[in-house]
Amino acid sequence: MTNLLPPLKPIPMKDRVSMVFIEYGEIDVLDGAFVVVDVKGVRTHIPIGSVACLMLQPGTRVSHAAAALAARVGTLLVWVGEAGVRLYASGQPGGARSDRLLYQAKLALDETARLKVVRKMYAIRFGEEPPTRRSVDQLRGIEGARVRKTYQLLAQRFRVTWDGRNYDPYDWDAGNLVNRCLSAATACLYGITEAAVLAAGYAPAVGFIHTGKPLSFVYDIADLFKFDTVVPIGFQVAARPQREPEREVRLKCRDSFRQTKLLERIIPAIEDVLAAGELPVPAAPPESVPPAIPNPENIGDVGHRA
Numbered sequence: 619m620t621n622l623l624p625p626l627k628p629i630p631m632k633d634r635v636s637m638v639f640i641e642y643g644e645i646d647v648l649d650g651a652f653v654v655v656d657v658k659g660v661r662t663h664i665p666i667g668s669v670a671c672l673m674l675q676p677g678t679r680v681s682h683a684a685a686a687l688a689a690r691v692g693t694l695l696v697w698v699g700e701a702g703v704r705l706y707a708s709g710q711p712g713g714a715r716s717d718r719l720l721y722q723a724k725l726a727l728d729e730t731a732r733l734k735v736v737r738k739m740y741a742i743r744f745g746e747e748p749p750t751r752r753s754v755d756q757l758r759g760i761e762g763a764r765v766r767k768t769y770q771l772l773a774q775r776f777r778v779t780w781d782g783r784n785y786d787p788y789d790w791d792a793g794n795l796v797n798r799c800l801s802a803a804t805a806c807l808y809g810i811t812e813a814a815v816l817a818a819g820y821a822p823a824v825g826f827i828h829t830g831k832p833l834s835f836v837y838d839i840a841d842l843f844k845f846d847t848v849v850p851i852g853f854q855v856a857a858r859p860q861r862e863p864e865r866e867v868r869l870k871c872r873d874s875f876r877q878t879k880l881l882e883r884i885i886p887a888i889e890d891v892l893a894a895g896e897l898p899v900p901a902a903p904p905e906s907v908p909p910a911i912p913n914p915e916n917i918g919d920v921g922h923r924a
Contacts, residue, residue, distance in 0.1 A: 673696050696708045802867040
């Protein structure tokens with residue numbers, strides 16, 4: 619008998635829940651389902667295939683079966699520090715595509731193409747064309763000055779005392795409240811941005827404005843959305859702190875990502891900024907590995923679901 623049902627496939631990144639935070643639990647696979655077992659033996663099921671990334675906080679252990687299932691369905695595992703900040707490591711869901719990786723590297727190594735990409739990022743971020751005849755380093759300096767001014771304006775708007783963006787990644791409690799809230803907020807954004815970068819087949823380390831760091835490209839792309847999404851949330855929570863301000867930040871970020879449909883926008887933004895380099899996209903070789911999260915064409919007419 620012919621099977622008329624369409625084949626199972628991963629849920630596209632744009633249709634997923636942005637992130638789930640887990641702490642103090644054993645993550646495993648039981649009866650084919652992704653579960654978290656707490657210290658009392660209580661199981662909590664997680665629909666792993668519909669989540670962009672899992673943020674694993676201290677006190678979390680992951681089984682081999684759970685890590686394998688997360689990779690198979692294209693969910694990024696991100697190991698974070700206390701309160702969901704300080705990204706320590708991540709598990710890549712499926713690996714970068716060679717054609718996309720080579721394309722990204724070619725743009726980054728070509729000084730003319732790289733400058734065009736950086737100028738496009740500047741235009742998207744600030745809503746205006748950058749000054750002409752400026753190098754990447756000069757644009758980075760101009761951007762830094764504008765970012766510092768934006769922080770000051772947001773602090774005035776939310777009536778928060780602002781002494782600059784200062785924090786010690788190795789001493790969480792040493793930072794003041796507003797800096798802790800901002801760090802928690804940006805960590806949320808970096809987590810889902812890295813998931814999107816990997817899902818699209820690119821390398822997090824090959825950046826254009828940021829360079830020399832494991833997540834340089836993640837920072838580049840996240841900066842396009844930072845001041846429209848998570849930074850105002852950080853100031854908002856710091857202005858009216860709750861009992862657990864970092865947790866309040868994470869919940870508000872999750873709601874903001876859903877309301878602004880951020881996951882739908884990140885991958886198109888990546889393609890848009892890279893296209894500004896005006897270099898041709900190389901054709902994928904026949905033996906290349908497909909994207910981590912494919913989105914095949916619909917079968918049938920518009921009345922059928924993909």
